[in-house]
Amino acid sequence: MVGTEHVEMIPVAKKEIWSAEVNGRPVEVLAPSNAILLDVLRDKVGTLGVKRGCDLGTCGCCSVLIDGTPRLSCLCLAGQVEGSSIITVEGLSEGAHLAPIQSCFAEYGGSQCGFCTPGFLVTAQALLNENNNPSDKEVANAIEGNLCRCTGYQQIVESIQAAAAIHRGEVEPAAPASDPHPDPHPTGPEEPQMPPGHAR
Amino acid sequence: MSGGYRQQPGSPGKVTRKDGKRVAGKQAFPPPGSGGSKPTMAPRDLDFIPELVGGREAQPAGAHVHDRARTGTSVGKPTALVDSNAKVTGQAWYGDDVRLANEVIGKILRSPHHYARIKSIDTSKVEALPGVLAVATGADSPHQFGVLPVTKDEHAMAVDKVRHVGDLVASVAAVDEATAMAALNLFEVEYEVLEPVFDPKKGLEDVDEPIHWRGKYHLARTNVQKRVFQEFGDRSLVQKPLASSHGKWKMAGVHHGFTEPHAVVAHWGPNGRLQLYTPQQVPHYTHRALATVLDVPMHQINVIRTFVGGGFGGKSDPFPHEMCAAILSRKAGRPVRITFDREEVYWINRGRHPSHIEVKMTADDDARISGFDIDALIDGGGFASFGHVTSYYNGVLATAPYELGSFHYTGARVWTNKPASGAMRGHGAVNTRCAVEVGLDEMADQMKVDPMDLRLANLLPPHSRTISGFRITSNGMREALEKVREGSQWDTKFRQMPLGKGIGIGCGFFISGSGLPIHWDPNRFPHATVHIQVDMDGGVTVHTGAADIGQGSTTAIAQVVSEVLALPLEMIHVKCHESDTSPVDLGSYSSRVTFMNANAAIRAALEIREQLLKAAWEILGYHPNNLVLNDRRIYYKHDPAIGTSYLKALHKAQEDKGALIASGAYRSPPMGGVHKGAAAGLAPAYSFSAYVAEVDVDVETGMIKCTKVWAAHDCGKALNPLAVKGQIIGSCHMGLGQVLSEKMVYGRTGHLQNPNLLDYKIPSVHEMPHVEPIIVESCDPEGPFGAKEAGEGPLLPILPAVVNAVYDAIGIRLRDLPLTPDVVFKGIEKGMKAAGVDDPLDLAPPRVEHGELQPLLVKRAAEHKIRDQARQRSEDTSPYVNGVLFGFDPNIPLEDQVEGWRMATEPDPEQLAALGLAGKAWLKKEQRHMGGDE
Structure with missing residues (x-):
């Protein structure tokens, strides 16, 4: 945006109804025919979890799953994916139950500032959908298009491997944090259980 | 529990309807203060309680003043960030995620010239464009601001001059992005192009039109923003070195590269108050700058820090685009959102300074480091930013961890017509540190010793003072x-x-x-303040201004409060986004947050804890010294069955006064010397x-x-x-x-x-x-x-x-x-x-055969290790200053020990001839010493 001469915007494109299935919900919005998918998702559909980092397809923050394949929504015209099934970071969890990849990113430090996290999550989810026992090399290959400036990737790879273990059924998934009280205990610590062997 | 408020926890199971529905007023919810889903008291986690207060956590460094506040609840345990669930579900709200009703989009017109005087700006065509709601130029923002009070040299939009390509010229708010972009084309700006400076070396020379003018403090007519000279120690020690290293370094500028581009939303509310949403490391500085630029009192502004998508120092200045958004919103009467594209992020920059660094160092016959001589010329770009401090840090942060015979530093920061450099992770210390450490490696080679042992035999011990007077604990x-x-x-x-x-x-x-603290005297206001409020529900609300930029400061504060009060982390709610509700905090820079805010939080939490223990004393009849806090319960230390729940104690404490409130503050101890720049x-x-x-x-x-x-x-x-x-x-x-x-x-x-x-x-x-x-x-x-x-x-x-x-x-x-x-x-x-080889594969990698100094170093390192261990545990509390290794007596002032020991912040006339590149700035005089009186 530097310089006296700015490139004229493309002549106003005709607005059309754009429809797709976003996170399992059918969506119909009015968008210009040349709209970028990222803009449509953020500004029209309201899935603000899809992040804009670079506009050039270099950072991977805007990754979404289109019919199961991770793609960069900043390099994708909305019209190209008309009618597809799109999954954003908001669509990974099942209600209050976080997807294993989400809870593992939280638990293993895969997310620091969190801005690149949505992109990593959907990319990693796509990997785990196909391969629940990836090697570190395969994980690295899957996330090579995503930049993270905080973590140095190591804890991200650890998080993905931990999630893979849950996908393989080796580890129990964590209880959802928003589940209020899976084991309601009316007495609470008013009458705590004493250490074993302790005389009341 | 005595009279007054009594919460009914309800008791399901006793009264149930046949159809299974719950009876009104008897819902099964966990008793308030019980911590929700965890009904049983966790056993005391002795592994995380220090051994000196009865736990099993090793304390090789001895006792700590906070040992008694430990409850084994959360400190020292790997903990997921408290806001991580918001981040992994896409619900964390960053700058551009703030979408207010009726918002309009702001765009910034940027300079196409490196250096030019603005002769006129015609905005009439912009204003005529349908959809444009507000236009602003430098005329709307005459006040200067900057992160440091001593170097306020920025405007919201250029006044008089633009100083680099991408400098802000004007801004516009329009109904949508396309209109705003189109409006940018309609500005008619007339520039008079000036001669730009790019090479920092040229910045040391006199020019017709310096990039900024500092009046009587301006250095001749150069572009030098700040020059530093510091000399400590005995320079005669460097005369006959056994080994020496001389390296000239060229370090390119680097950028923070955070993933979230800057974004800001400004909204002048109907009551005339400004709400500014911005991903900031230093919301308080933005707050101050906004008040100055907009000419409104600070209390009429509410700065709301959004989630920050990475900072690393790149979001630690008050930024001109924040001012632009506020000015536009004031004019348009609607919320204005400005989001940068990645290119604009580089125009605002504040990355690490491109540097020319020269390091000479020497070691004496005993392989002691007799002298560091550092010269750093740093390229500041168009504005000062944190540069005043950076100029010092490039030198003074090299004075440790080694014991030095002498230290000599000349530094200069110059303005050039490039985007401004500023603070970046490892502020000012990174480049010189690299040069110094490589120099040590080179000297180790010359002396035929292992560089590891060279370092180990020259370290300052714990509880000592560096050559420049820094207090190492x-x-x-x-x-x-x-x-x-x-x-x-x-x-x-x-x-x-x-x-x-x-x-x-x-x-x-x-x-x-x-x-x-940059803005006030540390003796008058503390560095950090934290407020804690505990109401009947038992949840603990912590108010702090600490800016979490992803490093986990919110989590750290929640952890220490949770530790002191022995409550699960879920019961601690940290409120840290709004300046309206948080105490003033300087922000996330210079690695201060954990140290200062957590200290303040501990103080506040201890006050709450005291009130809880007093209440438990009344309930149980045991003195607080004999009570133990553990997981939502307070009990007699010799019999855990005699106790009361946290909630009962809390309600007892709240009798007659309602919510418990405490405030804690942290202030650094008095430190440092009196020489110029001693505070840096x-x-x-x-x-x-x-x-x-x-x-x-x-x-x-x-x-x-x-x-x-x-x-x-x-x-x-x-x-x-x-x-x-x-x-x-x-x-x-x-x-x-x-x-x-x-x-x-x-x-x-x-x-x-x-x-x-x-x-x-x-x-x-x-x-x-x-x-x-x-x-x-x-x-x-x-x-x-x-x-x-x-x-x-x-x-x-x-x-x-x-x-x-x-x-x-x-x-x-x-x-x-x-x-x-x-x-x-x-x-x-x-x-x-x-x-003399033709094939790179024939190059010989370096080899070393240890010389006679090596065993000497190993022996000295072993002796020093014993010394350090004693000092770490405070068994040896005698003073230790840099120079003891050279035979100084720590009890006598340094300058009295050796004839040649000196401390100087300006060069001697005879030194002027032998100054390094940046040192050449000392050949110039300030205007006030040249008869100039502007």
Whole structure:
């Protein structure tokens, strides 16, 4: 945006109804025919979890799953994916139950500032959908298009491997944090259980 | 429980309807204050209670003042960030995610010229464009601002002059982005182009039109913004060195490369108050600057810090676009959102200064470091930003961890017509540290000793003073060095690996919180304040202004409160986004947050805890000294069955006064000398680190791959080991980028060539080596539970470790960062010529045979280790100042000990002839000494 001469915007494109299935919900919005998918998702559909980092397809923050394949929504015209099934970071969890990849990113430090996290999550989810026992090399290959400036990737790879273990059924998934009280205990610590062997 | 308020927890099971529905008023909800889903009291976690207060946590460094506040609840345990669930579900709201009803879009017109005077701006066509709601230019923002009160040199939009390509000229708000973009084309600006300066060396020369004018304090007619001279110690020691190193370095500017571009939303509400949403590390400075620029009192502004998508120092200035959004919103009467594209992020910059650094150092016959002579010329770009401080940090942060015979520093920061440099992770210390550590390596080679032992035999002990008067408290440098030496199997690898494979060492030293608050006298206001409020529900609300930028400061504060009150982390709610509700806090910079805010939080929590214990005393009849807090319960220490719940005690304490409220503050102790610049680099504690890096160098292409890093960092006490490890690994990533690939490339015409993430090479997952984070805990006496910083210091050692490893691999010293393949191969070609070989594969990697000094160093290091251990545990509380190694008596003032000992902040007339590059700034006079009186 530097310089006296700015490139004229493309002549106003005709607005059309754009429809797709976003996170399992059918969506119909009015968008210009040349709209970028990222803009449509953020500004029209309201899935603000899809992040804009670079506009050039270099950072991977805007990754979404289109019919199961991770793609960069900043390099994708909305019209190209008309009618597809799109999954954003908001669509990974099942209600209050976080997807294993989400809870593992939280638990293993895969997310620091969190801005690149949505992109990593959907990319990693796509990997785990196909391969629940990836090697570190395969994980690295899957996330090579995503930049993270905080973590140095190591804890991200650890998080993905931990999630893979849950996908393989080796580890129990964590209880959802928003589940209020899976084991309601009316007495609470008013009458705590004493250490074993302790005389009341 | 006595009369008054009584909450009914209800008792399901007793009264149930036949149809299974719950009876009104008897819902099954966990009793308030019970912590929700965890009905049973967790056993006391002795593994996380210090051994000196009855637990099992080892305390090699001795007792700590906060030991009695430990309850084994959350400090020291790997903890997921408290806001991580918001981040992994896409619900965290960053700058551009703030969408207010009726918002309009702001865009900024930027300068196409490096340096020009604005003769006129015609906005009539812009205003006529349908859809444009507000237009603003420099005329709307005459007031100057800046992050440091001494160097306020920025305007919201250019007044009179533009100072770099991309400088803000005007701004416009329109109904949508397309209209705003179209409006930018309609500004008619007339410029008078001026002669730009790009080369910092040229910045030292007199010009017709300096980029800024400081009146009588301006240095001649140069572009020097700040010059520094510091000399300490006995310069005669450097006369006959046994070994010496002289390196001239050229370090490219680097950018923070955070993933979230700047974004801001400003909204003048119907009551005439401004709400500003911005991802800021220093919301309070923005708050101050807004008040100045907009000419409204601070209390009419509410700065709301959104989630911050990475900062690293790049979001720690009040920014002109924030002012623009506010001005536009004031005019348009609607919320204005300005979001940068990636290119604009590079125009605002504030990255690490491009630097020319020259380091001379000497060692005497006993392999003691007799002198450091550092000269740093740093390229500040168009504005001051944090540069005043950076100019000092480039020198003074090299005064430790080694004991020095003398120290000489000249530094200068110049304005050039480029985007402004500023603070970036490891502020000011990174480049010089790299030069110094590589110099030590070179001297070790000359003396035929192991560089590891050279360092170990020259360290300052804990509880000592550096040559410039910094007070060092805890010091884990020795342990860090020993741990990486052992972990990396240094002794079997160093100088023994084949050509192309190398191993190198680097150390680091960094401040843990700047000792002086920028805006006020530390004796009048504290550094940090934290408020805690506990109401009937038992939840603990913590108000702090600490800006979490992803490092986990919110989590750290929640952890310490949870620890002191023995409550699960879920019961602690940290409110830290709004300036309306949080106490004033300086923000996240200089690695101050954990140290200062957690200290303040502990103080506030202890006050609450005292009230709870007093209430429990009334209920149980046992004195608080005999009561134990553990997991939502307070009980008699000899019989856990005699006790009361947290909630009962809380309600007892709340009788007659309602919610419990406490405020805690932190203030740094009085420190430092009286010389000019003595405050720069002062900190209540310092962090230390040592890294060993292994690299593969392809001698035929010059490609470097770092394969493994052992990273030991002394963070005092890891409150959250998961976050500390994340910081260490992340620092390695950022440092590796600077040393191997990242560079802001300015072309011959002064244009920034790579303002995007495609050409600005941030390491991807494939470039990252495996990092072995090693946490060293020296337990700082003043840190919260012993903690010090872990965010910036860990970046420092990775640069010299890699550069030294490259020398170990190919035998060539490279001093031009980043070490991109072209730089390395040029070095290899030179090395081939010197060695007289035609094939790079015939180069000989360096080898070392230890000389007679080596056993002497090993012996001295062993003696010092015993000395350090005694001092760490405070068994030896005698004073220790830099210079004892050279035979000084710590009880006598340094200047009285040796004839030649001096402390100077200005050069002697005879020194003027022999100054380095940046030192040349001292050949100029300020206007007030030249008869100029402007």
